[in-house]
Amino acid sequence: MDEHGFRCLEDVITDPLFPSLDHRLRKGFHVDSDDIAEYGLLERAAEWLETFYAGYECRLVHGPERYWYLLSEGDLLGHRRLSPAEMLVGQVLALMRMDPAWLSETGWIPRVKVLETLENLLGRERLAAVLAPRRSGRDHHVDERKIREAVDKAIKGLEALGFLRLRSEAEELLPRRCLMRFVDPVRDSGDPRAALRQLISAGEVELDDPVGEEGDDEDDGREEDPEDRRDDR
Structure with a gap:
C-alpha cells in the first residue's frame, strides 16, 4: 500500500482493520467520518471494494453527509428489514x-x-x-x-x-x-x-433496507400481547 491508497484488492483485505469492518458492513452498520480509521480505509479502498462487494450483489454507497454503508441488491447476503x-x-x-x-x-x-x-x-x-x-x-x-x-x-x-x-x-x-x-x-x-x-x-x-445476513430479518413490533388475547375471549 502506498501513502495515498491501496495498490490492489489483496492490500485491502489483508489490512488489519478490514475483517471487523467487513463484518460490520455486512450487518448493516453505517460508518461515518467520526469513525476515523474505518472511514479512512473506505475512502482509500473504495475503487477496490466497489468491485469486491459487487460480487456479493451489493453496492458500497457513500452518503452525501460523509458516511458509508453496504446496500444489498440481491439475495446472497439477504436483507434486514427495518421495523x-x-x-x-x-x-x-x-x-x-x-x-x-x-x-x-x-x-x-x-x-x-x-x-x-x-x-x-x-x-x-x-x-x-x-x-x-x-x-x-x-x-x-x-x-x-x-x-x-x-x-x-x-x-x-x-x-x-x-x-x-x-x-x-x-x-x-x-x-x-x-x-x-x-x-x-x-x-x-x-x-x-x-x-x-x-x-x-x-x-x-x-428507506432502502440496510444490508444484513440471511436470517437477520426482525419482527415488525406487531407481536400479539397477552392483553390482546384476553380481549378476544
Missing part, C-alpha cells in the same frame, strides 16, 4: 437533527423528547395503531407501555446499525450523520425538513 418503529424513530431523529435548536446545544437528545416528538407529529391514536396494534379495543396503560417498549427497541436497533450513539446513564442519544438516509425520500423537495415532517405525520415509512 415500523425503527423507521418512525429514524425519521424523527433525522428531523430533530436538522433542527437548529438541537444542533446549537451538544447534539445529545433526551430519550423522552423522541417519544414526545412522535406523539406530537402523529397523535396518540395513530402512534398506538402503528406501534401498539391490538385486535380489539384500546387500553391506555397497555398502549403506553407497548409504545415505550417499541421505541426503546427501535433505538437499540438503530444504534446497532450505526445510526446513533447511546448514553444510557443519562437517557440521551446522539444522532449520527448517517441518519440523514431517512431524508432521502424527500431530499429533492424544496423544503426537506417540512416534507419529512409531513411524511412522519402521514405515518409513511420509506
Whole structure:
C-alpha cells in the first residue's frame, strides 16, 4: 500500500482493520467520518471494494453527509428489514437533527423528547395503531407501555446499525450523520425538513433496507400481547 491508497484488492483485505469492518458492513452498520480509521480505509479502498462487494450483489454507497454503508441488491447476503418503529424513530431523529435548536446545544437528545416528538407529529391514536396494534379495543396503560417498549427497541436497533450513539446513564442519544438516509425520500423537495415532517405525520415509512445476513430479518413490533388475547375471549 502506498501513502495515498491501496495498490490492489489483496492490500485491502489483508489490512488489519478490514475483517471487523467487513463484518460490520455486512450487518448493516453505517460508518461515518467520526469513525476515523474505518472511514479512512473506505475512502482509500473504495475503487477496490466497489468491485469486491459487487460480487456479493451489493453496492458500497457513500452518503452525501460523509458516511458509508453496504446496500444489498440481491439475495446472497439477504436483507434486514427495518421495523415500523425503527423507521418512525429514524425519521424523527433525522428531523430533530436538522433542527437548529438541537444542533446549537451538544447534539445529545433526551430519550423522552423522541417519544414526545412522535406523539406530537402523529397523535396518540395513530402512534398506538402503528406501534401498539391490538385486535380489539384500546387500553391506555397497555398502549403506553407497548409504545415505550417499541421505541426503546427501535433505538437499540438503530444504534446497532450505526445510526446513533447511546448514553444510557443519562437517557440521551446522539444522532449520527448517517441518519440523514431517512431524508432521502424527500431530499429533492424544496423544503426537506417540512416534507419529512409531513411524511412522519402521514405515518409513511420509506428507506432502502440496510444490508444484513440471511436470517437477520426482525419482527415488525406487531407481536400479539397477552392483553390482546384476553380481549378476544
